[in-house]
Structure formats: C-alpha cells, structure tokens
C-alpha cells in the first residue's frame with residue numbers, strides 16, 4: 001500500500017485552486033487548503049473548477065483552514081501559490097507545519113522567490129515552479145481556467161542536502177503532477193525558466209494593466225507597440241545576463257511567436273487591477289500613471305487630428 005501524503009496548499013487563489021484540483025486527483029494525497037477571502041465559500045461549497053481542458057469539477061479538501069497553524073499537522077509538501085508580495089513574512093506563518101521531512105513547492109511568478117524559504121528552512125528541499133496556467137477566480141471559490149496549461153519544475157538545490165534525497169522529493173511531486181493529469185516538464189536549471197517568464201510578465205502584465213487592453217489589441221494599437229514591447233523584453237534580458245543567467249535575445253522571438261499564436265489575453269496583474277477597483281483598494285500610483293497615460297493619449301490624438 002502506498003503511503004498517504006499530507007499536502008497543504010497556501011495561497012488559494014486562481015492558481016492555488018487549479019493545482020489543488022490537480023492534487024485532489026491523486027489517491028495518496030490528503031489535501032488541506034489555507035483560504036483567506038474565500039474561506040466561507042470554500043468551506044461550504046468546496047472549490048469549483050471550470051476548465052476548458054479538464055471540464056467542471058468540485059474539489060472538497062480534507063480540511064479548509066484560515067492559517068497553517070490551524071491545520072495542526074506537519075506536512076510532506078507545502079505548495080505555495082500566493083502572490084509574491086510580503087514574501088518575507090510567509091515562512092513565519094508556515095513554521096508550525098514544517099518538519100525535517102517537508103518539501104516546499106513554490107508556484108509563483110518572479111525571481112528570488114525561494115530565498116526567504118531557504119533562509120527560514122535550510123533543512124527543507126525547495127521545488128521551484130513556473131506556471132503558464134491561465135486562470136481567474138471571478139467569485140470566491142469559483143475558478144475559470146482557460147486552455148493555457150503548462151509548467152516547468154526544478155530543484156532549488158541546497159548545498160546542505162544530499163542530492164539523492166532532493167531528487168527523490170522532486171520525483172515524488174512529479175508523480176503527483178502526472179497522476180493529476182497536468183502538463184509539465186522537469187528542467188535542469190529552473191532559474192532560466194523563471195527569468196524567461198519574468199521577461200514575459202514584465203512585458204505583458206505591465207502593458208495589459210497600464211493600457212487595460214488585451215495582448216492582441218495592444219500589438220495592433222500602433223506600429224510602435226511591437227518594437228517597444230521587444231525593447232522592453234530586451235532590457236529585462238540585459239538585467240538577467242548581468243545576474244549571470246544564461247538567456248539570449250532570441251528569447252524575444254520565441255515569446256513574440258508564442259503570444260501571436262494565442263488569442264488576446266490579459267494578465268494576472270490586470271485582474272488584480274480590476275479587482276482593486278472592485279474592492280475599493282487604494283492604488284494611487286497606478287491610478288496616477290493610468291490617468292497620465294490617458295492625458296498623453298488625448299494630446300497625441302489632438303496632435304494627429306490637427307496635422308494636415
């Protein structure tokens with residue numbers, strides 16, 4: 001008989017819920033979820049996943065808790081899919097559920113995400129993941145997933161843990177992703193994919209949020225849009241190369257081909273911006289930039305209509 005695995009999902013938004021669904025398909029997994037704003041909805045109704053790839057499912061986790069401490073258990077895998085803001089404060093919250101055996105799995109955009117976890121839990125293996133799943137939680141506990149589904153996973157290797165042990169933990173999680181029937185690849189140096197995704201996000205997330213257009217509408221908005229986007233991506237590659245990450249400028253062509261093959265998409269940042277408005281969160285800087293852009297646009301339009 002295979003051993004039961006205790007898994008906790010921290011950050012139960014769009015991406016966390018999607019992977020909670022994937023993990024819920026694994027027979028050996030007992031799944032606990034940490035819910036914040038969707039606690040009531042998920043406690044009562046479970047998580048509803050409406051996926052263009054997987055169909056409609058309701059996931060009923062073993063336990064829904066408000067904080068990791070409430071779970072009162074040490075976990076085999078802690079899967080973090082929260083926003084990487086205040087990342088330094090998260091390990092403290094996880095302390096009550098971490099043991100020597102625990103593996104931490106990070107599914108987030110960004111680079112440097114692993115550092116606070118390595119500092120707090122030097123005895124734990126860290127698996128670092130880049131996801132291309134497109135998902136939105138439109139209302140609490142109800143998640144819409146598009147066709148976009150892919151993930152790269154790799155070790156954030158520890159100098160203090162035997163590589164064979166780290167590899168076993170990676171293989172263990174990989175077998176869950178396989179059983180859960182999602183798309184993924186194991187990669188040798190995940191930092192390359194993390195930075196490649198940052199090049200993508202720096203362009204599309206900021207542009208779709210500032211303009212409130214989708215990617216296709218943006219690219220068609222003017223003849224400057226494509227060259228500007230390419231320059232923006234090149235600047236992020238400049239930074240990556242300075243940080244010693246081996247990515248090349250041909251990445252720009254790959255990412256542009258990828259976006260041109262997709263329907264127009266927004267981004268998780270654009271979703272946050274919309275939600276910020278709905279939730280009445282104060283976002284003065286974003287509002288100021290957006291308002292200034294509207295002004296610039298107006299000036300350009302007037303100049304264009306005044307010119308012969």
Ligand SMILES: NC(=O)C1=CN([C@@H]2O[C@H](COP(=O)(O)OP(=O)(O)OC[C@H]3O[C@@H](n4cnc5c(N)ncnc54)[C@H](OP(=O)(O)O)[C@@H]3O)[C@@H](O)[C@H]2O)C=CC1
Pocket residue numbers: 010011012013014015016035036037038081082083084085086087090107108109110131132133134135136137267268
């Ligand atoms: N959505 C997408 O299509 C994609 C998202 N990503 C990345 O995946 C990660 C998750 O994004 P997504 O699921 O869209 O985000 P959501 O806003 O949908 O969900 C985030 C979840 O984490 C909780 N949370 C947010 N910040 C913190 C924090 N600092 N500490 C603890 N919990 C927190 C939120 O709680 P509450 O409900 O209370 O706000 C919410 O449950 C991000 O790194 C994002 O960049 C990557 C690819 C695609």
Ligand SMILES: CC(C)(CO)C(=O)C(=O)O
Pocket residue numbers: 109131132133134135148201204205265266267268269
């Ligand atoms: C879904 C995707 C790939 C779109 O750019 C993304 O990473 C995001 O929205 O943050």
